[in-house]
Amino acid sequence: MTNVRVAGVGLTHFGEHPERTTRDLFAEAGTTALDDAGIDRDAVEGVYYGNFMGEVAEHQGHQGPLAAEALGLDVPATRFESACASSGVAVREAVKNVRNGEADVLLVGGAERMTNLPTSETTEGLAIAADDLYEVRAGLTFPGAYALMADAYFQEFGGSREDLAHVAVKNHANAVGNEHAQYQKEISVEDALDSPTVAEPLHLFDACPITDGASALVLVSEDYAEEHGLDASVAVTGTGQGGDKMALQDRESLCRTPAAGDAADEALGEAGLDTGDIDVAEVHDCFTIAEVLALEGMGFYESGEAIAAARNGETTRDGHLPVNLSGGLKAKGHPVGATGGSQLVELTKLLRGDHHNSDAVPDAGVGLAHNAGGTVASVTVHVLEEVEA
Amino acid sequence: MTNVRVAGVGLTHFGEHPERTTRDLFAEAGTTALDDAGIDRDAVEGVYYGNFMGEVAEHQGHQGPLAAEALGLDVPATRFESACASSGVAVREAVKNVRNGEADVLLVGGAERMTNLPTSETTEGLAIAADDLYEVRAGLTFPGAYALMADAYFQEFGGSREDLAHVAVKNHANAVGNEHAQYQKEISVEDALDSPTVAEPLHLFDACPITDGASALVLVSEDYAEEHGLDASVAVTGTGQGGDKMALQDRESLCRTPAAGDAADEALGEAGLDTGDIDVAEVHDCFTIAEVLALEGMGFYESGEAIAAARNGETTRDGHLPVNLSGGLKAKGHPVGATGGSQLVELTKLLRGDHHNSDAVPDAGVGLAHNAGGTVASVTVHVLEEVEA
Numbered sequence A, B: 001m002t003n004v005r006v007a008g009v010g011l012t013h014f015g016e017h018p019e020r021t022t023r024d025l026f027a028e029a030g031t032t033a034l035d036d037a038g039i040d041r042d043a044v045e046g047v048y049y050g051n052f053m054g055e056v057a058e059h060q061g062h063q064g065p066l067a068a069e070a071l072g073l074d075v076p077a078t079r080f081e082s083a084c085a086s087s088g089v090a091v092r093e094a095v096k097n098v099r100n101g102e103a104d105v106l107l108v109g110g111a112e113r114m115t116n117l118p119t120s121e122t123t124e125g126l127a128i129a130a131d132d133l134y135e136v137r138a139g140l141t142f143p144g145a146y147a148l149m150a151d152a153y154f155q156e157f158g159g160s161r162e163d164l165a166h167v168a169v170k171n172h173a174n175a176v177g178n179e180h181a182q183y184q185k186e187i188s189v190e191d192a193l194d195s196p197t198v199a200e201p202l203h204l205f206d207a208c209p210i211t212d213g214a215s216a217l218v219l220v221s222e223d224y225a226e227e228h229g230l231d232a233s234v235a236v237t238g239t240g241q242g243g244d245k246m247a248l249q250d251r252e253s254l255c256r257t258p259a260a261g262d263a264a265d266e267a268l269g270e271a272g273l274d275t276g277d278i279d280v281a282e283v284h285d286c287f288t289i290a291e292v293l294a295l296e297g298m299g300f301y302e303s304g305e306a307i308a309a310a311r312n313g314e315t316t317r318d319g320h321l322p323v324n325l326s327g328g329l330k331a332k333g334h335p336v337g338a339t340g341g342s343q344l345v346e347l348t349k350l351l352r353g354d355h356h357n358s359d360a361v362p363d364a365g366v367g368l369a370h371n372a373g374g375t376v377a378s379v380t381v382h383v384l385e386e387v388e389a
Helices: A022-037 A063-070 A086-099 A119-129 A142-157 A161-175 A189-194 A222-227 A258-271 A288-297 A328-332 A336-352 B022-037 B054-058 B063-070 B086-099 B119-129 B142-157 B161-175 B189-194 B222-227 B258-271 B288-297 B328-332 B336-352
Strands: A004-011 A046-050 A077-081 A105-112 A197-199 A213-221 A234-243 A280-282 A366-373 A378-386 B004-011 B046-050 B077-081 B105-112 B197-199 B213-221 B234-243 B280-282 B366-373 B378-386
Touching (some): A004 A022, A004 A086, A004 A222, A004 A336, A022 A213, A046 A063, A046 A086, A046 A336, A063 B234, A077 A086, A086 A213, A086 A234, A086 A378, A086 B086, A105 A336, A119 A142, A213 A222, A234 A258, A234 B063, A258 A288, A336 A366, A336 A378, B004 B086, B004 B336, B022 B054, B022 B063, B022 B336, B046 B063, B077 B086, B086 B105, B086 B234, B086 B336, B105 B336, B119 B142, B142 B197, B161 B288, B161 B328, B234 B258, B234 B336, B258 B366, B280 B336, B336 B366, B336 B378
Parallel strands (some): A046 A077, B046 B077, B280 B366
Antiparallel strands (some): A077 B077, A105 A213, A366 A378, B004 B213, B004 B234, B105 B213, B366 B378
């Protein structure tokens, strides 16, 4: 087994690009990643691609071959769909292929086109990631699902809308200067508290936006990086995946995400690390409460104790564990199929030192990415480390 | 790297089950496979699941966790979508995980629910596997696409509708006695020739039906099989994948499928075999012409020479290379996401000797499965061999 290196990364702007297809978005991100890696297209052996709602948004399934073709690659290509963790699972399988010698160079990532639909249709399309029989037909969509989780959290552990507002404020502050981010502006706690209700207790600024965009990474084997003299100073040293029951009603707790713990334990175990070793994290904050649940689920905090982490400055850019220095899904945006890959792009830049927030973590050597699908029925965790190039 | 063993297999009936969900179908196939393997649910480490059109047919994406949950498994689960090759790619990634020691026991397969929609909507849903921008908007659906391929074949190499009719006649004859098959009855060449036009030159009996169903296999490492004394006498000794441009218009030839050759070369190369070593094959005959193109693409025949294979009795049950002893997609049925997995189920039974057509190939030791997506823009090939249990 070999360490897997990140040789190059690429992102489109995350935002409203309703006129662009997913293949077009992915071609841009992939081209950027290949250029960043300094690798010719001929070297790429396969594409591992995440997309969630192409069938609904573009009348387009079978996007693997389209993603490869748009990027000028004549190689096998596979589409993964695990709701909002679609590119997390794509990255995970690609990592395992490279570390086991199945391939030396793979292009991974994902893309999503969402703003070409009316918002109501996008929300309806997103609901396809929930249990149609037992949740969606009862009227549940994801804002409602996460509102139930937030309510359950408040009832069991306490906490307030103001605590959650600090998560949004933090992530918006982190997005300032991120040229790829959908919202590159700060908000105040009052802005968040005063924003319109989406599903009580969650308001507009507790929710990530609807976003178009793509992410891509070039993963290479350690041997390939050395043989070709690549400047690949970031390694993926751990990958983990967890699964849970799809419908909230079937869970033991509405405010715990044990699958995230399973994924984190596996990824950290592979890396030979624990949560205390992580310098910087990108976690799946589709709603503010999701960031809280992620940090607790993975063991960074005990249950009930992460609610004040942002408020207390523990997860802000100056805290001991900066979380979502990209801006997170909340402010950077959430093009569903691209998000998992984009988290690794951000971590790679933070570890290389060419991120817009690199000055917040100049000595960061270890990063963790947490990408969740649905109400965390699917989740991947990856550990990235700075190594000798 | 270890050989991967098939410890157990399961299928639902392939046919019209409009009232059953994909999760329900998959739970039946998976339970059968686990019972066949004699393995407890607790031993399963992950689910690799293929589904193509759940979003359209059931308003249900994110089916990985649902598939696991329905089967009573509390493990990570990933959904693969590569059109009609969805479970082919799921099997492939699972095989690589097991042979590289990433897991010892994985449950793989797929499911599709299709007959709950009106046929026109199913055809429209299937078209999502073609290029929406350059094919579907111009009016192309899959019967038309394969009709273009058949026309191009006839123009370049000759051949006739009657040659293709023999493929349908052969596969229907093979399905007799297959309790899982949608159509367990013989047809005549005249029946095929006289059937209604679908898209000239293809008629109704050149096309596979619309089908509900599921397939499942339990894959285990060689070490696990030995340690647990499993009766697992079939090994997956090769896996390959190919990719091509999505739209027919971008291909150099309309009547060649080079991606199938890439996949076959890879799978056979891993197994250390060539086409002459294959005793029995299951190939993707979504239309009769597809079986011809598959046999040529993989190198069993030169281009232009497989058209008369069925007519000449070379691929019938008494021929030197029996093809689609299951009945194929044509007569057994084609529940899209289940098909790739179901091909390996059939081969496993043929190699074990408990297939309804085992008497046709009593000495078969090597089988090959070819599963294609779209107009063969995605394709997997697997090689299975009988080994010491």
